[in-house]
Structure formats: C-alpha cells, structure tokens
Amino acid sequence: MTATTTTAPAPAHIAMFSIAAHGHVNPSLEVIRELVARGHRVTYAIPPAFAGKVAETGARPVPYTSTLPGPDADPEAWGTTLLDNVEPFLADAVQALPQLIEAYTGDEPDLVLHDIASYPARVLAHRWGVPAVSLSPNLVAWEGYEEEVAEPMWAEPKSTERGQAYYARFAAWLAENGITEHPDPFAGRPARSLVLIPRALQPHADRVDERVHTFVGACQGDRSEQGDWRRPAGAEKVVLVSLGSAFTKQPGFYRECVRAFGGLPGWHLVLQIGRHVDAADLGAVPDTVEVHDWVPQLAVLRQADLFVTHAGAGGSQEGLATGTPMIAVPQAADQFGNADMLQALGVARKLATEAATADRLRATALALVDDPEAAARLTEIRAEMAREGGTPRAADLVEAELPAVRSAD
Numbered sequence: 571m572t573a574t575t576t577t578a579p580a581p582a583h584i585a586m587f588s589i590a591a592h593g594h595v596n597p598s599l600e601v602i603r604e605l606v607a608r609g610h611r612v613t614y615a616i617p618p619a620f621a622g623k624v625a626e627t628g629a630r631p632v633p634y635t636s637t638l639p640g641p642d643a644d645p646e647a648w649g650t651t652l653l654d655n656v657e658p659f660l661a662d663a664v665q666a667l668p669q670l671i672e673a674y675t676g677d678e679p680d681l682v683l684h685d686i687a688s689y690p691a692r693v694l695a696h697r698w699g700v701p702a703v704s705l706s707p708n709l710v711a712w713e714g715y716e717e718e719v720a721e722p723m724w725a726e727p728k729s730t731e732r733g734q735a736y737y738a739r740f741a742a743w744l745a746e747n748g749i750t751e752h753p754d755p756f757a758g759r760p761a762r763s764l765v766l767i768p769r770a771l772q773p774h775a776d777r778v779d780e781r782v783h784t785f786v787g788a789c790q791g792d793r794s795e796q797g798d799w800r801r802p803a804g805a806e807k808v809v810l811v812s813l814g815s816a817f818t819k820q821p822g823f824y825r826e827c828v829r830a831f832g833g834l835p836g837w838h839l840v841l842q843i844g845r846h847v848d849a850a851d852l853g854a855v856p857d858t859v860e861v862h863d864w865v866p867q868l869a870v871l872r873q874a875d876l877f878v879t880h881a882g883a884g885g886s887q888e889g890l891a892t893g894t895p896m897i898a899v900p901q902a903a904d905q906f907g908n909a910d911m912l913q914a915l916g917v918a919r920k921l922a923t924e925a926a927t928a929d930r931l932r933a934t935a936l937a938l939v940d941d942p943e944a945a946a947r948l949t950e951i952r953a954e955m956a957r958e959g960g961t962p963r964a965a966d967l968v969e970a971e972l973p974a975v976r977s978a979d
Contacts, residue, residue: 579969581609585679586629586705587670587691589662590617590641593814593884594685595624597707597766600789601683603627604965613679615670615691634669637662642845645817645902652727653736660740663689667747670694681972692756693747701971704760705964708767708883708904711758712777720754762971764964767883768890768955771911784967787958788891790868799840799869805858806836807939810870810894813880817901819846820923825853827878829928830935832856840870868892875939878931881909881918890917891955893948895938899926916947 584605588595595616606612606628614629619641621631638658639647648655667690674694682702684691695702711720727733740753749756762782769775769785801808811827813820824843831839832855839859843849849861867885871877871892879885881898886908889896896918898909912918919934938944959966 578608579972580974581611582680582972582974583611583613583677584681584683584968584972585632585674585691585694586612586614586683587688587694588614588616588620588685589638589659589687590619590636591638591687591816592641593816593882594687594707595620596884597789598683598685598705599623599627600961601705601764601766601964601968602629604961605968608965608969613674613677615673615688632670632673634666634673637665641816644846645819652723653730653732657736659687659689660736660743663693664739664743666690667693671697680974681968683968686757686760689757692760693744693749696749697747701973702761703968703971704763706763706765706767706783709772709907710763710765710778710783712772712774713779714774714777715758716754720758764967766964767887768951768958770890770915770951770954771883771886771908773907773911785958786964786967787955787960788887789961789964790888790891799866799873801873802838804836805838807834807875808838808840808870808873809876809878809935810840810842810865810867810874811878812842812865812867812885813844813899813901814882814885817880819844820901821847821851823899823923823926824851826926826928826931828852828855828859830931832859834932840865840874842867876935878935881905881912881920883908886912887955890948890951893945893952895941895944895948897921897926897931897934897938899923915951917944917951 586602602612602614612629613632614624615632615634616624617636618633621633624631670690678698679700681700682691682695683705684702686704686706692702737753744756765783765785766789768787772778809831824841827841831837841859841861842865843861843863845863855861868888871888871894874894877889877894878897879889880901882905896912898912898918898920900906900909909920913920919938921930
C-alpha cells in the first residue's frame with residue numbers, strides 16, 4: 571500500500587559543499603536559509619573566507635583548507651588554458667577529501683547538497699550511501715552537449731601527455747573511493763540537479779533532461795543585509811557597470827565607461843571596479859559618476875535603467891529578475907554563452923571588451939534603454955521566472971529527495 575502525506579518531512583541533517591567563490595556560494599545561500607527555517611540542521615563545508623556569510627543563513631560552517639585561488643585572487647592565478655583551469659579543482663578535491671571525512675565522522679548527513687565544482691561531495695555521498703543533489707549556479711548539459719561542446723573542447727588537451735595524466739589521476743582517485751564512473755559524467759552528469767538559473771538562460775533548454783534537472787530560477791532573497799542604495803535626485807537614467815567579483819582587472823574598460831556615461835546629460839553612473847583596480851587609475855571623474863570596489867548590486871539594479879555586465883550567471887539573472895536591459899561584455903568561462911543567450915532573448919546587446927569603446931557603449935545604451943521590444947521581453951521573462959518557484963520550490967525539491975520522504979512515496 572502506498573503511503574501519502576501532506577505533512578512536512580521530519581527534520582534532517584543536510585550537508586552542503588562548495589568552493590570559496592562568490593559565484594558558487596551566493597546562489598545557494600537563500601536555499602540554505604530556507605531549509606534552516608524549515609527546521610533542518612544544515613552544515614555547510616566551505617573554506618574560512620565564506621564561513622561568516624554561511625553562518626548568517628543559520629547553517630553551521632564546516633571549514634576546510636582549500637588550495638584553490640581565493641575569492642580575491644588575481645584572475646591570472648587561474649591560468650590561461652583548459653588544463654590550467656581544471657587541474658586545480660582535482661588537486662583541491664584530493665587534498666580536501668580527508669579533511670571532510672574527518673570533519674563529518676560520526677555526524678554523517680541524511681542528504682548531500684553540492685555545488686558543481688565540489689567533487690568531494692559526490693564521493694562522500696557515495697561513501698555514506700546517501701542521496702546527492704547538485705545545486706547548479708549556471709547552465710547544465712543538454713542532450714548532445716558532449717558531442718557539440720565537450721568533445722571538441724577537449725580534443726587537443728586529451729591528446730597531450732598532460733591531459734592524459736590528468737584523466738588518469740582523476741580516474742584513479744575515483745576508483746580509490748569505490749567509484750567506477752568516468753570522470754566526465756562524474757563531473758558533469760549528476761543524478762539529480764536543481765538549476766539555480768532561469769530556464770530562459772539555458773542553452774538548448776528543450777534538450778535538457780528535466781527528470782534530472784529542475785529549473786527553479788532566481789533564489790535571491792531581499793539582500794537587505796548587503797545595504798541599500800538611493801537613486802540621486804535629478805538622475806534621469808542610472809547605469810550600473812560591474813564585471814562581477816573575479817575578472818575585474820580592466821582599468822581601460824572602466825575608463826571607457828566613464829567617458830561613455832560621465833558626460834551624458836541626465837545620466838548617473840554607478841561603477842564597481844573590484845579589488846584589482848585602484849580608483850586613481852581612472853583619473854578625474856565627474857560628480858555624476860560614483861566609483862566603488864563593491865556595491866549592493868541587487869539594490870542598485872532595482873532602480874537602474876541599464877546594466878553593463880560581464881554576463882555571469884548571477885548577474886545575468888539579476889538583470890532579468892529586475893527587468894533591466896543589459897550590455898553584456900563577457901570576460902571568461904560561461905559568460906560568453908550567457909551573453910549570447912541574453913542577446914538572443916532580445917534583452918541585451920553583446921560587446922567584446924576591446925570593442926566596448928566609449929562611443930560604442932553610449933550608442934548601444936541609448937538605443938537599448940528606449941527599445942520597447944526589449945522592455946516587453948523583460949516583462950515576459952520576469953513573469954516566467956516567477957512561475958519557476960525560486961527558493962520555496964528549491965527547498966521543496968530538496969526535501970523530496972530526503973530518504974524518509976522517498977521511501978514514503
């Protein structure tokens with residue numbers, strides 16, 4: 571006889587695992603906060619740099635030592651090639667796993683949540699015999715992804731001695747922990763995944779297996795703890811410029827933004843330059859330009875008329891959620907694909923960094939902020955995102971994966 575219930579699941583121990591990067595930690599925080607509010611005991615394995623931010627959700631930080639470049643590292647620390655980018659994640663996973671085994675001995679969770687970059691999490695879930703759910707802060711693989719993207723991208727690295735050694739180390743590490751799966755599906759094909767971006771941002775969304783991946787959209791919260799921002803009196807148009815938290819070392823680009831918007835009548839520029847550029851590098855700026863190393867981005871976007879963004883997954887969906895048209899200037903990784911998606915949606919224009927001159931930025935901005943078709947598409951997408959459910963739906967789906975709940979289905 572099948573048991574059914576509408577009562578909330580019993581409190582469980584849920585363990586979340588991530589890396590010390592804003593773009594990987596921030597998307598998960600509201601889901602964690604909601605799970606804590608529902609009475610679950612949540613631990614969150616994270617390097618110490620993010621322990622305070624995690625603790626604010628009510629979860630208990632489980633600090634571990636990471637060998638990855640930290641959140642404030644120079645972007646050049648990540649190297650320039652594909653193998654430069656991926657080797658540090660494997661090395662970090664190998665050295666972090668013993669730390670995490672020790673930290674959780676005698677306090678194993680009922681369910682593992684993990685960021686896509688946390689390889690130890692899936693190994694631990696296998697060792698403990700508990701379900702694992704991926705919280706993906708960006709796009710996921712679709713049917714045909716391997717043939718269309720991964721195989722061409724990896725063809726050259728896999729033919730090298732270095733690339734073959736990387737795969738051999740990865741496979742050996744998995745085998746040591748009782749996992750026979752090939753490294754590629756281990757890293758890119760989770761058994762269950764909650765996608766913390768809107769479906770609108772997902773390439774080939776019609777070819778994503780939604781039995782595995784569920785799009786829950788933006789899980790943003792009110793962010794009031796980050797502070798507020800007020801639109802200056804007399805500002806007819808407000809533009810926010812931000813390249814996120816990692817690839818921000820672009821003083822030349824920032825100077826072009828000041829030239830583009832600083833003298834534009836009625837416009838006010840909020841410029842976030844990060845920690846790798848000094849405000850003095852920009853020279854004199856007019857009173858209509860405010861320069862910061864960090865801003866409460868969502869608070870600004872709620873009042874902005876234009877967002878010049880690197881098109882990271884977090885910033886892209888914040889632009890969509892606030893209905894803000896965007897100029898996408900991608901810098902690295904998935905940002906190029908996100909920029910293409912935003913442009914295809916009709917809500918953004920894409921510019922290469924070297925093409926983002928003051929004249930191009932100004933002309934693009936003036937055309938975009940008065941484009942009724944872009945405004946209409948943003949309204950449609952905001953409505954679609956609201957239907958995806960956000961944080962409450964994500965928490966519901968996590969609870970549905972708890973062993974006690976699954977056994978009662």
